[in-house]
Amino acid sequence: MHSIYEIQKEFIVRFVKHYLVSIILFGVLCGVLGVFASLEIRGIQYKSTSTLIQNDNNYTVVKSYSQLTSSKNFTSLIKAQIDKSKWKNKSYRNDYKLSLSPAGTTSPFFTISVISKNSEYSEFLASLAAKTFTSEVDKYFSNASVSIVTDSTNARLNGGISSFVKIGSIGLVAGLLIGFLYAIYHLLYVGKVRDRDYIHDVYQLRLLGSLKIK
Numbered sequence: 001m002h003s004i005y006e007i008q009k010e011f012i013v014r015f016v017k018h019y020l021v022s023i024i025l026f027g028v029l030c031g032v033l034g035v036f037a038s039l040e041i042r043g044i045q046y047k048s049t050s051t052l053i054q055n056d057n058n059y060t061v062v063k064s065y066s067q068l069t070s071s072k073n074f075t076s077l078i079k080a081q082i083d084k085s086k087w088k089n090k091s092y093r094n095d096y097k098l099s100l101s102p103a104g105t106t107s108p109f110f111t112i113s114v115i116s117k118n119s120e121y122s123e124f125l126a127s128l129a130a131k132t133f134t135s136e137v138d139k140y141f142s143n144a145s146v147s148i149v150t151d152s153t154n155a156r157l158n159g160g161i162s163s164f165v166k167i168g169s170i171g172l173v174a175g176l177l178i179g180f181l182y183a184i185y186h187l188l189y190v191g192k193v194r195d196r197d198y199i200h201d202v203y204q205l206r207l208l209g210s211l212k213i214k
Contacts, residue, residue, distance in 0.1 A: 015187060023179035030175025031168040038167045046155035047115045048122040050130035054108040055145035062110055066100040068140055069112065069133065077132050078125070087124065092117050098129055109149070119155035126152035 054062050068074055078098070087093050096116040112133060114125040130148050137144045
């Protein structure tokens with residue numbers, strides 16, 4: 001009489017033999033589709049930053065600077081400069097995201113980041129935003145003194161390769177799980193008896209004999 005371990009082993013061997021490759025391929029497919037879906041939804045984006053510094057000891061005012069970079073007036077100034085540049089006829093000229101970080105900082109150093117679909121355009125906007133900020137900040141904050149430390153960094157993929165690896169990994173795990181559950185269901189409830197050992201391996205019923213029907 002077979003032990004429980006032997007019965008389980010036989011079932012697992014059958015499962016691996018018939019479904020393992022398909023499960024792995026389906027998981028890989030889901031991972032690849034996840035990466036492509038992410039690219040389709042958000043597209044490839046590039047990030048460039050400019051670093052600035054508060055020259056005096058009034059570091060607490062830095063946490064209010066984000067209100068200036070998000071203001072309508074600041075955005076209008078940036079747009080006016082874009083319309084005078086070589087980027088004025090590009091379809092993506094208004095498709096960018098500008099932010100100041102870290103939010104609520106009390107450090108004298110802070111950064112202006114720009115994300116767009118073009119690496120050179122991100123660098124241009126980061127430099128433009130930094131120069132516009134330093135020229136406009138004293139109009140809103142009395143005696144504010146801000147200097148540019150880094151004009152703009154070389155644009156890099158937003159999130160880096162690690163973000164795509166993470167998305168692909170999530171898709172892979174989800175695909176493997178779905179494939180595994182479907183394979184179990186298919187093995188137990190769908191299809192036909194594949195061979196004379198099927199009943200024994202799956203349902204642990206003793207094989208009494210078999211007939212060949214001509």
